[in-house]
Amino acid sequence: MRGHRLPILALLILPTLAVTAWAAWLAAERTAQPALRVAITGYDPRDLLRGHYLEFRLDLADADGLACACLHPDPATPRHPAAVPASCGAPPPRDCRHFIAEPRQVYRYYAAEERALALQEELAATPGGIAVTVHFHGDGTVSFSNVSAGGVAGSTSP
Amino acid sequence: MIDLHGRAVRSRIERWRDAGLIDDETAGRLAAFEASRPAAGVPALTVIGALSVALGIVAIVSANWDQIPVPARLGGHVALNLAIGIAVWTGIARELLILVLSASTLGLLAHVGQSFQLQGGAAGLLAGWLALATPFTWALARGAANRWLWTAGLFAAAGTAFVENADALADAGLVGTSIALFIVAGYAAPLADRGAWGRHLHAVMLGVLVTAASAAQTVWRSDFTAADLPAGADVIAGAACATAGLLAVHAALARRAPGRPWLTAFVAASPAYAALPFLAGGADSAVVAALGFCLYWWAISQLAHAAGLTGLYRLAVLAIAARVVVVFIEAFGGLLFTGVGLVAGGVLLLAVGWLVRRLLRNAGRAA
Numbered sequence: 001m002r003g004h005r006l007p008i009l010a011l012l013i014l015p016t017l018a019v020t021a022w023a024a025w026l027a028a029e030r031t032a033q034p035a036l037r038v039a040i041t042g043y044d045p046r047d048l049l050r051g052h053y054l055e056f057r058l059d060l061a062d063a064d065g066l067a068c069a070c071l072h073p074d075p076a077t078p079r080h081p082a083a084v085p086a087s088c089g090a091p092p093p094r095d096c097r098h099f100i101a102e103p104r105q106v107y108r109y110y111a112a113e114e115r116a117l118a119l120q121e122e123l124a125a126t127p128g129g130i131a132v133t134v135h136f137h138g139d140g141t142v143s144f145s146n147v148s149a150g151g152v153a154g155s156t157s158p
Numbered sequence: 159m160i161d162l163h164g165r166a167v168r169s170r171i172e173r174w175r176d177a178g179l180i181d182d183e184t185a186g187r188l189a190a191f192e193a194s195r196p197a198a199g200v201p202a203l204t205v206i207g208a209l210s211v212a213l214g215i216v217a218i219v220s221a222n223w224d225q226i227p228v229p230a231r232l233g234g235h236v237a238l239n240l241a242i243g244i245a246v247w248t249g250i251a252r253e254l255l256i257l258v259l260s261a262s263t264l265g266l267l268a269h270v271g272q273s274f275q276l277q278g279g280a281a282g283l284l285a286g287w288l289a290l291a292t293p294f295t296w297a298l299a300r301g302a303a304n305r306w307l308w309t310a311g312l313f314a315a316a317g318t319a320f321v322e323n324a325d326a327l328a329d330a331g332l333v334g335t336s337i338a339l340f341i342v343a344g345y346a347a348p349l350a351d352r353g354a355w356g357r358h359l360h361a362v363m364l365g366v367l368v369t370a371a372s373a374a375q376t377v378w379r380s381d382f383t384a385a386d387l388p389a390g391a392d393v394i395a396g397a398a399c400a401t402a403g404l405l406a407v408h409a410a411l412a413r414r415a416p417g418r419p420w421l422t423a424f425v426a427a428s429p430a431y432a433a434l435p436f437l438a439g440g441a442d443s444a445v446v447a448a449l450g451f452c453l454y455w456w457a458i459s460q461l462a463h464a465a466g467l468t469g470l471y472r473l474a475v476l477a478i479a480a481r482v483v484v485v486f487i488e489a490f491g492g493l494l495f496t497g498v499g500l501v502a503g504g505v506l507l508l509a510v511g512w513l514v515r516r517l518l519r520n521a522g523r524a525a
Contacts, residue, residue, distance in 0.1 A: 005247075011297055012243035015263055015290035020236050023270045027229075030274070110272045112224035144275040 030143075033135045034097040036071060039079040040132050040147070042123070052116055054109040054147065059129065063103040068140060070096035071103070079131045088140065101140030109144055122149045167192045228273045235266050246298070253301040260291045260307060281322050284315035296355050305358055316340055333389065334396015338429065341366055342403030349410055367404075367428050368458070374432040375450035380440030393436045400429035424461055448485035452478045472518055479514045483507065 039059040063069050063083035070092065071081040083103055086092055092099035109132065111119060123130050126149040133146045168189060175185040219226070219234075242259045246252055264287040271278060288311055295308050320327070320336065327333045345367075347359035408422045431454060441447075459474035486506050490499060 008298065009244075009247045011294040012246050012259065013240060015294065016236055016239040016243060016266065018290065019239075019263070019266050019270060020232075023232055023273070026270070026274050026276075107277055109275055115224050141277065143277060 029137075030135055030145075033137060035133050035135045036073060036081055036098055037079050037131050038071070038081060038134050039129050041129065052110055052113060054111060054116065054119065055106055056109065056132075057104055057106055058132075058134070060103055066103055068099070068101045069103045071098035071100060071134075073098075092138070092140075098134075098136045099138065099140055100134075100136065100142055107142075107144065109147055111147070119147060125149075164192065232266075232269060232273060235262075235269055239263060239266055246294075253299065253304060256295060256299045257304055257307060260295055260304065263287060263291050264311075279318065279322050281315060281319040284311060284318060287311060288315055296351075300354070305355070309358070309362055312344075328389070328392075331389065331392045331395065334392045334394075334433075335399045336396075338396045338400035338403065341370075342400060342407065345404060346407045346410075349407065364425070367400075367425065371428045371432040371454060372451055374435055375447050375454065377435035378441045378447035378450055379444055380435075381442040383439040390437060393433050397429040397433035401426050404429070418465070420461055420464065424457055444485055444488040448481050448488075451481050455481070475514055475517045479510045482510055 040054075040056040041059045042054075042056055059080060060069075060071070060083045061080070066083060066085050068086045068088040069083040070086045071083055073081050081098070086096060086099060088101060119130065130147060130149045132144045135143045135145065137143070171180075171185050171188050171192075174180045175182065180188070223231070239259065239262050242255055242262060246255045246259060264283075267283055267286050267290070270276075271283065291308070291311070295304055299305065299308075324333070327336055341363050344359045344363035347363075348356035350356065405422070405426050408417055408425065411417065412422075431450075435441075435447075435450065455474045455477045459471050459478070462468075462470035462474055483506070486503065490502065
């Protein structure tokens with residue numbers, strides 16, 4: 001058993017180290033990924049919150065029915081980028097920095113209880129609604145940060 | 159501190175001495191022995207105090223969750239996981255801490271997903287947890303709690319993956335086949351692991367097979383024809399895949415130890431027995447559904463009797479008895495509150511009770 005002590009320690013420690021490495025990779029990727037501020041609408045317009053989660057869709061008027069799209073920032077309509085159809089199977093074109101699959105799907109955003117209630121009030125008090133920073137991973141998947149009424153319009157990517 | 163425990167022990171010793179059960183000398187020795195032991199209240203207070211501190215820390219962290227930066231939150235969780243892992247390594251409360259490490263690893267994965275607002279589903283989360291927790295759980299855990307937590311995780315991962323891909327599987331006609339492959343893969347576990355984990359998964363999948371075949375008999379109550387079932391080919395493919403896979407597993411296991419032909423026949427026939435009500439079309443009959451169930455469990459009782467498995471035999475007899483009572487209630491439920499219904503119900507319960515007692519007594523004698 002004594003000879004197996006180190007492999008056992010590795011068995012117990014490596015899973016945690018693997019998750020740590022994954023989290024570090026996600027953090028590093030996030031700074032390099034292109035991002036856009038996009039307005040959101042509640043999945044249920046009367047009620048954005050589901051427990052600690054906001055359930056929402058990206059407010060992209062021309063994305064209905066699109067399987068995949070390229071989002072292009074439009075200075076005329078900040079926080080409402082134009083959605084241009086794109087092929088899901090092939091790699092996105094070079095000029096498509098904001099590639100997204102199923103752009104009108106319902107997304108979830110975790111918020112702590114107090115923050116979630118504040119967001120609900122912000123949504124009710126802000127005529128233009130609230131927006132989220134969308135981080136584009138390049139393969140059609142996205143993640144989010146900074147749901148709020150304010151924020152920089154248009155591209156926030158490096 | 160008031161020594162309630164010591165006072166109670168001294169009082170008891172005095173009562174024994176006054177009743178003449180022990181002499182003065184023995185009473186003195188007992189009192190001295192009890193006085194030399196640490197007070198029982200101290201460990202309990204230590205545990206309560208430690209729990210209180212832990213709960214307080216959890217409460218403070220929870221109340222300020224949003225104010226704590228993500229790196230600090232994740233760093234704290236990683237440090238906690240590493241500390242638990244090292245504690246397991248040193249051998250402290252190994253089974254309990256493996257359970258905690260397993261749950262905390264699942265929490266850490268969810269924590270990362272929450273921190274980066276990833277949009278993955280539950281299936282991915284649980285599959286990731288299985289990939290991370292399986293090596294240390296299988297290698298180190300020996301207790302039932304860890305075995306069943308892991309098994310629950312396996313079924314939750316498979317179930318969520320199935321639900322998330324249900325439409326695609328149905329379109330491809332692979333619903334039955336995917337379920338069959340899952341059962342056969344678990345049933346074949348002893349071929350890969352001859353130890354407790356292999357036997358555990360094998361038994362669990364046998365339980366799943368029996369439960370599925372038993373539950374499928376309720377379909378006889380439905381009112382549909384085979385032509386109404388658009389996925390008939392899917393059901394046939396699933397049953398055929400399961401039968402072939404289970405027979406192959408039994409053939410492989412028989413190379414190690416002599417097989418039991420009747421058990422092999424029962425296991426191999428179970429998928430077809432489960433598929434039968436779907437393929438034949440519902441009979442719209444509660445009695446046929448009960449007969450299908452009772453016939454299946456009668457076969458189980460005979461196998462258990464032949465193998466000398468008294469516990470399983472008792473379970474089979476009780477399952478049949480319960481099903482007979484249920485079908486009576488289903489068929490004559492409206493009459494139960496009339497005089498005739500009460501008399502008939504009572505007579506049935508007495509007859510079932512007498513028959514069950516007799517069968518179980520005979521089984522006990524045979525064992």
